Amino acid sequence: MRLHLPSLRVSLRVPLLAAAAVFLFVTATTQIALRMAGHRMDLEAERLGRVYLDGLSAAVLPAIRAGSVTALDEALIRATGFYEGIREAGLVVGTPDGRQISSAGVDPEPHWPAPFLRDNRNSAWEVSPDRAAVWVQRPLRDAGEVVAILAAKLDVSAITRRRLQLRAAMLAFGLAVGVMGGALAALAARQAMRPVLGVTAALDRAGAGRIAPIPDTALPPANTEAARLAAAFNAMVAHVAERERLARRLEERERGAVLGRLAATIAHEVRNPLAGMLTAVESAHAAGDDRDERAEALEMIERGLRQIERVVSSTLAQHRDNGPPRPLQSADFEDLRVLVSPEAARRAVGLDWRARLPQPFPVDAPPLRQAALNLLLNAVAATSAGGRVGLEAAIEADGGLLLAVEDEGPGVPAAARLRLLGVADPASDEASPGLGLEVVALIARRLRAQVAVEPGRKGLGNRVALRVPPADLLAEAMVRA
Template sequence: MRLRRPSLPVSLRVPLLAAAAVFLFVTGTTQIALRLAGNRMDLEAERLGRVYLDGLSAAVLPAIRNGDRTALDEALDRATGFYEGIRERGLVVGTPDRRQISASGVGPEPDWDAPFLRGNPNEAWEVSPEQEAVWVQRPLKDGGEVVAILAAKLDVSAITRRRRQLRAAMLAFGLAVGVMGGALSALAARHAMRPVLGVTSALDRAGAGRIAPIPNAALPPPGTEAARLATAFNAMVAHVEERERLMRRLAERERGAVLGRLAATIAHEVRNPLAGMLTAVESAHAAGDDPAERAEALEMIERGLRQIERVVSSTLAQHRDNGPPRPLQVADLEDLRVLVGPDAARHAVRLDWTAALPEAFPVDAPPLRQAVLNLLLNAVAATPPGGRVGLEMTVEPDGVLLLAVEDEGPGLPEAARQRLAGGPAHDEASPGLGLEVVATIARRLRARIAVEPGRKGLGNRVALRVPPAGLPTDAEAVPA
């Protein structure tokens, strides 16, 4: 695994890069200036050496022309120390065939002879490895013919020492200027980035959930790019705050709409059985002691109360916590048969149960039971006497639980289909609180609802496909 190296923030990286650039520029230009100064000093020293040979050549050429060895030695001795500012270490006169004629001064070191004695009869300028001395050499011509070679070994230790001192001084000066310039450039870059860093800090706070505009006192100077950036950020914050206000208002309106729709649905579901119950009470009063009329009135009141009980139970199931989740078992379906059986008997509707559940299915059983119970009650109410209501349950090959309720009624209206699909019903007639509960529970269990025609072309087949959830099964299941 490759580890990422931690990177410096831009607030430090830019000043450091600016300081490094200034430091490198100053030290680089200092080195270039030192090199140029050194080359200039070398040229001046070489020119001085050649001027020295010009004067010395004029002093020794007559003696060489006359072949006067004594005069030649005297000329070399007189020349030693004669020129101010030049210190000779040795003067040598010889022939092109590497033969020394005369010498003066301290004499050449045995390990560094004159160039012509080492096979170089031409003009030469050679610096010693220690840069303490230099050989300057010139052929002497008489009538266009080389008659001798003059070589002078000059002491340049003082020049070399001054050159080193100058190099050290300029290097120290360059380093000092580079450090100071780098520090000043870092401060300038930091100061120039301060407005941008203020916007960055505001963005960091916004990322942490503390969205607030940049105060006017902290805004950059107007007309700058940083000021435009800060203004854009404040405008963005204003839009975000306005959007949050609108979202809160819409949420409040949505809650009000949901409560209003719930209240209207409950009122609609309760009003009809209440009207029937009131009619039954009036009939009982009018019938007096007639047992048949009284029994019919009591039966109508019982049916109304049971319908109101279903409405209340459905409302509570939609808006309360049913306790800890537990997996669905076969016993849950048998409970549904017991709950729906009396209602189906009153409507003369036959129940057809097909349930194949070899083991507990990992899904929250109580809300799923409530959803299937509402579908069964709606199917029984929609099916005419002598009809059939079927329940099919199986686990499909992909592991999804299929629960299908089929009736032989006239079919679901469009409003009910839209409500089951999770959308709003645009029909003024309510599709019933039961279907509202089914749609809510399906969304909670991540189930898919499909409304299909019945197998015989009658009624509807409402199928729920419920994916498994991470719940305990079998031995770990909580008993019903």
């Protein structure tokens, strides 16, 4: 018999199974004992019936030898009620060929006569359907020859009642013992599982984010499986705490390194225009009323201020909260054209716009726009007057987005190329690659985009391409992040 308790916790399932096993064992044992006791009682009753027939044979044999039916009747009447503890319901004597010759007793039952009257002339032990009476029968032999057949109908109703009472008492006792044993087994199983349940509760708390070791007061007894399990859990918690501590220290160091690199980049980007602006101010003071000198000095100051404004804008864009993400649309490229056109016109640089976006692309648009703007402004600044800067945006065959900016300048310096590819060497002595390219590299890592720096198609300048993965891969990467 197999019990299925799928909806219960182990802490309840194991005690219930233990209780059920003990209850079933006690109940089955009681049933077996009852069957064995009943069989034993049947054997004792049958033995008693044979003993009774032995005494009856001695009482009726002289009358049978004498051939006197009257003497036989008197012998049967005297035998009725002679044995204490045995109540005869009827006594019958028949010839060897199965004919009745004498009988005695009360309340004969014609519908259930003696076995030899039903063609069974051998020894017999028959129990009535209601188990209130039995027929016991034996052939009577004299000098080795069957001279008669003796049959006695015995009233065993009192024995049957006592048997039923004993059966009921044993069943009640078995049920009581089964219930008590099951309850004790459930308590014992619960007690044995308590240390493991303590570890399970600690694991549940850890799964909910409340990772804490099992206190010493709640530890299982030493040198047990549960104690080893609790020790392993506490060791795991200690390792997790150590890893978190090291991760926090590493994060702080990384944050300090990023802030230091950002501060150094900003200082470098601001120091150069400031030096030029100071030189222009000195030139303006020394020029007196010379308008050309003053105009040249003011133009230098304007260029320095514009460069500082770009540094400040890039820094703010890197740390600004742009609200919830929205998909990239064709209108974003038109906005980029409007933002870049004044600077391109001031430097006499042409713009080639090849942005084909048939439908919105599911990517966080504001940071990608900022990366494209920084690349375009760097490209315009690197391209000489009369040159051209190109923007290309299209959906590739794999469903990803290609965003490329091409210029006709002298080329991206090695330090800037490494920084864009995310493998910049902090110990490099080359000039800083610029805060705008730093922002592009950070945004590319955030969007899981691949950055490629290639030669320009006309053999001039560089082509910086960002390849954003397809929407499903991008979403999966962001969820993992």
